[in-house]
Amino acid sequence: MRTVSFLYKDEVSLKALIEEQALDCTVPYLIRIYTAIASRKEAAQLARTLQAQFPQAQIIGCSASGVIFQDQQYSDQTLVLIDDYEKAHFQTAFFTWKNKSAAEIGRELAAFANRAEAQLMHVLCSDHYYDIHACIEAFNHSNSTTKLVGGIAGDILPLNVTSYVFNGSGVLDQAIVAAAIGGSALTVYNEVNISHEPVSEKYRLTGCDGSYWDSVDGIPAEAWLREQLGIEQAAGYSSWQEIAENDEIVRFPMILENHHGASRMLKYDASAGRISQYFSQIPVNTEFRIGYTSPTACIQRCYEICSTISDIPIENLFVYDCLFRRLYLHNCAEWELSPFRGYGVCGAFILGEISNLNGVNEFLNGACCLVGTAENQVYLRPDSRVFDDLGEIADDTQDLLNYVLKKQREAVTRKNEYLMGELLKKQQGFQEKLMVDVHTGLGNYIKYKEENKLRSYDKLVMIQIENAEAIRSQLGQDQYLALLGQAADQIQTFLRTLVQDQGLTSYLLNEETLFAAAGPAMSEDQFLSLVHALFDKFQFIKIHDIQKTVLCRFVVVLHQQDMVERALNTLHANRHRQTSFLICDHEADEPLSSIEEFKIIDVLTRALENDGVVPYFQGIRDNQTQSISHYEALMRIIDVDGTVYAPAFFMDTAKKYHLYSYLSERMYERVFSLFAGRGESVSLNFSAYDINSQKMQQLIFEQLEKAAHPEHFILEILEDEPFRDVETLRRFIHKIRQYGVQIAIDDFGSGYSNFLQLMELNPDYLKIDGEIIRHLHQSETHRKLLRAITVLGREFNMKIVAEFVENKAIQSHILDYGIQYSQGFYFYKPAGFDQLALSGIDAAAQQGGSRDVSL
Structure with missing residues (x-):
């Protein structure tokens, strides 16, 4: 597949781009438009212009509260993506939800996805469609295979225009537009970074009227919320920026039970004098817990995504990001997408997200949803340098501490003290989890980078599990991770018997790769002697509980810059060699670093986009x-x-x-x-x-x-x-x-x-x-x-x-x-x-x- 993305300026520049990119106007492209600047009338005209240029194309679009183009954010631009699928098929449709129940709309969407044999479907909703939760529930009941992405279209902030959607014919009122994509050659990638963690006991919504909350556990909703968060008087705000800067309520999402971490954000509606959800409603008797959001948790999830994304083909990576993440999370979108810089990531800021969590479609608030598609074996390799210096990433830890201390000084209720205490424990836990792998107890790459600043590692041995994929396919992911933990324990126990002073520190790079590093205090001869002993013992690791043998390959790096990178490149360069032990010393040929590779990838990407081959x-x-x-x-x-x-x-x-x-x-x-x-x-x-x-x-x-x-x-x-x-x-x-x-x-x-x-x-x-x-x-x-x-x-x-x-x-x-x-x-x-x-x-x-x- 091929995707041409651009910021639309005018018809003249569009025609120039068509010629430059050699776009065939007779091809049935899928065209998606996200605009953060066009009025409803201008959006309709744009859609008609593109439909006239590409009469066979199918078009869907929506308003957005900002767009992401080629890794950069814009609050006043229109993003256009022209998807040219070589093997996959796609189909678009729109659905009017006026005078229809959410169950009816959900069934209509599911029937459309079934007819289209869709693996993936973009779903964009207009006019703050409040029934979206029930609509997605109905869809899941009728379709369990199609992954949904999208959400509620964003408001046009500069124009104060409420969200809308459109297709090639123009703007559609009270409607949902959808693009269903499928095919045996299509690979779909979908991950979500929510970063919300529950910190309270379980509560039940006992009274509601649409999006308004009347009571929780029988207590009036406003009184309940004031008691939980120590708020003297709830206040309403007139702009998104005011909400981000002043509204304490929005920092504490309500995490729904049995919905895979999906949450709802609350606000105080001053005009109605009531507590309300943002752009959705949930039924009475829904159970939930109070949560909180922190960039620390966001970093951890981002790191997990970067560790796994390179295993799946991706030719086009798109992001549906919540406006709240840009406003009140110190614009984490600025850095959480930075590992993919150079791959031309595009996206849209919207007001509520739809994505697939653990095989189930959910409506979300405050999430970043990544969706990738591919027809060919093209892979991304995230640049993990974004994690090198966590101090440069804005974190709300101190703000959170100040808030809690302030509430404690105000002598709040015991429930509130408990809530704030749990919140601080969670925050501390995230800080610890960020550095440690939960399956092996080993420090991860982030911890290695931090400790390397103090210890100046100059020797490293990397151990790669050669048959990881075969074991995983036979045993499943859970048993494989258990096996990984056992293998790590055996290696750690053996190292402790050899290195009494703990001069060698072990880390986990990913689910297939461990490594250990030493500093100048350990001599090169001592290190190599230890490594050879490690190789003799663990080239084949016997896991007796499950009768499996783990095959390992070793690579040693001595006195090099970016030793982890050198080890990975050495493994790749020698992947066809019949040897399980490799040494990369200071006299070895210099493999390309990830920085150099990214430079080359940038050159090749530009060449493919600009006819440079x-x-x-x-x-x-x-x-x-x-x-x-x-x-x-x-x-x-x-x-x-x-x-x-x-x-x-x-x-x-x-x-x-x-x-x-x-x-x-x-x-x-x-x-x-x-x-x-x-x-x-x-x-x-x-x-x-x-x-x-x-x-x-x-x-x-x-x-x-x-x-x-x-x-x-x-x-x-x-x-x-x-x-x-x-x-x-x-x-x-x-x-x-x-x-x-x-x-x-x-x-x-x-x-x-x-x-x-x-x-x-x-x-x-x-x-x-x-x-x-x-x-x-x-x-x-x-x-x-x-x-x-x-x-x-x-x-x-x-x-x-x-x-x-x-x-x-x-x-x-x-x-x-x-x-x-x-x-x-x-x-x-x-x-x-x-x-x-x-x-x-x-x-x-x-x-x-x-x-x-x-x-």
Whole structure:
């Protein structure tokens, strides 16, 4: 899938964006609009404008109390997202709730989701729809599989406009708009950060009138609330900012029993003189507890989300965030989304959220709901540096203490003293929990970062559970976590017998990875001796209670910056090596840090969004005619500032984070577009990643069908990754040969070519590995290899191409061996397509510098 997101300015800029992003106006996109500035009339006009530009698109939208675009917050902008699903299906609808019961609306929504076979459904409600709680309850009764996200549309704060929704036809009164999305290829991610914790005993709502609370446990609601919170006189406020700054009630949400942590926020309605819920109502006899909200709890939940989100494919991450989080939680949205900076997160601030908690859809107050979708294996990797210095994150601990002390000085009731005491215990517990994993008792990564400031760790051993996924799939998550706790206990007990002075401290990074760190007080020899003992004991951990063996892989990092990052990168770089013990010392090659990887991801993301995947072309010289015989297409990334990047800069990261397929598709489309009608021939590189992609195969066949001269295209088969199914490769090559396409084997002689399989492909060209060519004038061994390959080529009637011909001495050897084609900087540098036409590159040789790296 592909999502184009932007802040709408006017129709002129919209048309420019359509051209820039190469949007096809005939495609049935899903378009979602969230506006924090448009009046109802302006929103209707915007919807009609977009519908006119994209007549096949389906549109839903709503007002918002702010939007998030590309990680930044705006209180006066309109956010538009154009979702282009390749495999998933979607359908939109609207439902008028005027003169209908909540149960009726809930059943209508459920029937729509069932018909659409929806895995996910965005649901946006207008006009402060107060029956939303009962509506969601009715939906759950009729549909237990579809995840709901969305909520009550936000008020337009600058205009003082009450929330509304709309579709491609215009604004809809007293309505709900919905977009249902489903399909076997669709992956849905949904998590919630609520940060509300109960601190009181259980209470029961005994009297209510719609959203108004009349009594709790038989006590008048206002009197009950004053007694619980020590409030002398409840007050009403006229603006959201006044509520955030002055209303003590809003800091204490009422957490519903048996609703997975969902809560309701209360206010004092001065005009009615009554206690009321914000934008919802719950039935009499609902049980609840008083809770409180703290950024400390929010940090903990954010950390948990960051620890698990990278396990699930996500191509588009969107956030439905409560306005209260921005106003009274010190704008925690500013930092709780910062781990995803660089991924272009978008979102909307609304007045009540809908999300799925533990498999059940709930209506929430004060939550941050994350929803991600993907059709391909694309993963996010959060940047955990946001947790490095917790002191910079605004926390309400001191405010909370001051409030409690003030209430205690006022000699409040025993119930109130109990409530405030429990509140302080909870706050202290959160501070402790934030640093410790509950399943193992080990400190987590946050605690490691804090303690590293004091202890200056310079040695680390990381232990990764290799068969975690297999164990988890057999035993389930709960038993796996119990097993993890037992494994951690065994390791801790063993370490205590070896290190009496506790010079080694253990931590848990995530559910599959533990690590231990030591400082300068422990010598390197002592540390390595300890690690080897640990490896001998725990390469295989026997868990007798459940008859399972845990397989572990060890990596040691010595005297490095960002040791945890180095260990993770070393594990990833060596994931195919058959060894369970790795050492990364100060002389080891430097893997990319997460900061460097994020920089590369940023470059690639911008390139995909701004048409920055560009082919360069290098001429291949026919040594008999001394002219260009054809060109090889080489991928380049051109950033928005004009910087040109070769694959050596970005390719490993692109493959690691599953961006390669997107780059490859853009590259092929551009090359076919440029050469489809020309007389010159061009070769394109084709890797195992491509042959393993049905989408890429289909793209190639579609492009060959459209090409005027498909026989002018050559596919160069790379061996950078193993082909999973050689028979699939054979069938593919057989089919493209029917178009006249020729085949080349790239980097032949690199040391890992499967000779017999490659010869069975009957290639037309054999391109000799550059490492052989570059050393011809210095090494007799390389000259013998070249002589053998040229004989082989003639025996199999293949044309030979020498790559990386960098100087006259190398070219002399190429001519001596009768090799027909030369490619390299000695003759032609890679250049953009326009430069080929302008410079007459097929007639003029260009002298050049260092080795180039092709896709």
